[in-house]
Amino acid sequence: MQISQTVQNAHQALSIFINQMIYDLKHLGEDVTVLSLGESFFEMEMDDFSQLDLEKINHYSDSQGIPALRKKLAHYYQSRYRVTVNPDQELIISVGAKSLIYMAMLATLEPGDDVLIWEPAWLSYPEQAKLVHAKPRFIPYDLPVEQLDTLFTDKTRMVVLCNPNNPSGRVYNRAELQRIHTTCAQAGAWLLVDEVYSDFVLDEPFVSLGELVPDFNHLIIINSLSKNLGISGWRIGYAIGPEPLIAALLRINQHVITCTGTPLLHYCNHYFDKLVNRALPQVEAVMHRRKRIKGMLQELGLDEMAGSATFYHFVHLGDYPGNAFAFAAQLLLDHHISVVPGYAYGENVDRFIRISIGWESEERIWLALQSIKNVITGPAPDPRQLRQRLLALPSVLSNVGFKEVVDEGLQR
Template structure:
């Protein structure tokens, strides 16, 4: 009898589909849904940025760029990082333009991981971190943060997870899904652990422009951390350019040149017209970024206060555009709450446990929606909480 043969990778077979996707699919089939589930700005990319892309097409700039990206764009990124975040990188040797921050994270992990290396993943976190570690041949080791500490990782919690196989830590501040932002003191404590154990930190700073109550501090700007930080960022969130799929990575030359080899074979280069758009965003897009940040802050203040008033305890997120309220007072799990809220009141949120075990009992709500939609969502959520 012929034996059944599978052609699929065991690693890929073991991956679970994104928990976010199921709720998007559910919501797509329901009319009148207010979606607080999408991690995407509701602003349109600035006109001058769109115009720059159009002009590049009209001028016939439709060929490949250098593998690492347009030199002009890398020079603008270098200047932007130095002026705004006080870290200096060589445009020619230490910056790569990527297809979104996600690709930057992917090639960074593939560049540093050998089979069996451990990478610490701090939860709750973006759903791709652990799968990307596994796909690179590494072992994700999760560390759970606590609601009582506003989901901030402590140096002690981090140190307890380190073994002789630990190669790196993935850090995200401001955080998706909690909105928690680490201040300079927090980062200095983490830096001390990284230096003590000779660890790399992959610092996901995609939400750096969206910090509300204090100035964002890049981990790479902490003393002694530039040489052991892979700084990942992009244009999706702060510049409202999600669909352009453009990110970048800054790191010491040894690391970026290793990443560039993978990038060359897998991608060649990021889309040319998107790169010209990004040049314009960095040169002339700051006013729009400031305007978006002010509006997000206003929405955050209203939405978080409203959540607490209706009985869903929520800490004040320092950045990004997510609130992460507790639903434990309702007696429902994260998934039960999210599913019933969608079916009964037509408000789409994401169960907190899809971002890790410590997210259980919470939901992620994006306030990157109009104030009118947020107000209506609060009314529906209040009605739902009172009913149950």
């Protein structure tokens, strides 16, 4: 039975793999402190769907996204980030930001093209590049932006940047962004900037690249309505860029998606202002929480990669004698605390773990951080015993490829 080698070469999403183990432990009645989820949980009321036009919401809708919601998103970018967007020619809505990143790569890259991805990098970027037959190459997280051009080759066709960064929380300033884009444009390469966490910034101004490059020359902006509104399961993302790019994305969307869920689009359009007004104060509360968690890390002597945004901390493992996967597995099995190993986010960040603060109470996070400190300073587990314990989990049956991920992680 033939399975594409391209697909086989793409790794599982490690964060989703970790979360599957959490679900299995919870099904067994275990209490797990979840610091691995890539979302923040807001209190969002459910407004009345009966106020929507049933003749519209039960059927297909515009493949580019309903015009009224596109107009609201364009206005949001203008009023909040000073970016002028033509909602008819420069914006498209689809099923989540993730699918649009993949479509953008599919629309702009040829087989064998190089994609430079700035570390720490959201774990789907390199795998999506592989799926479109491009070659992902990582930019070390500590490389000065002035040296970006030294990594370019005659095959470099795209640079991927997450700003604000998942998982570190770094926010790139105006001068850095301008320099990165100039380097790309001069080389004829696209700059794909993932601005999904644009609202999760508190202490420093967020600069959208769309403000610096108003004609979107060699620029693709990706964002998420559902992520920023605390309804990530609704899967509503959007892309902003030059008209030829949006036309290409629309062509792909027509053949792969048709349209984003019509009821969800009409709901978000009808209640847009209410959703934003409910979510943004909670976003701000999460960012204040992030500052308090940072204080906890400092109190415990836990180092992290510099950052001030998003609801993540990228924590260094110090002198822990094992690798990041062994650490995450030991923490989950012995202490029922879930984190994501750093190697999911690049080649040079294996000595980190991602901690998400968007779900658990601060009291439980504080207790978890103490356990993390104790595991870091304690002995490493026996890899063979750790493997046996992992393979005894129900995930072996519920997660295809579980054994392969375990073996790869422990052997790093």
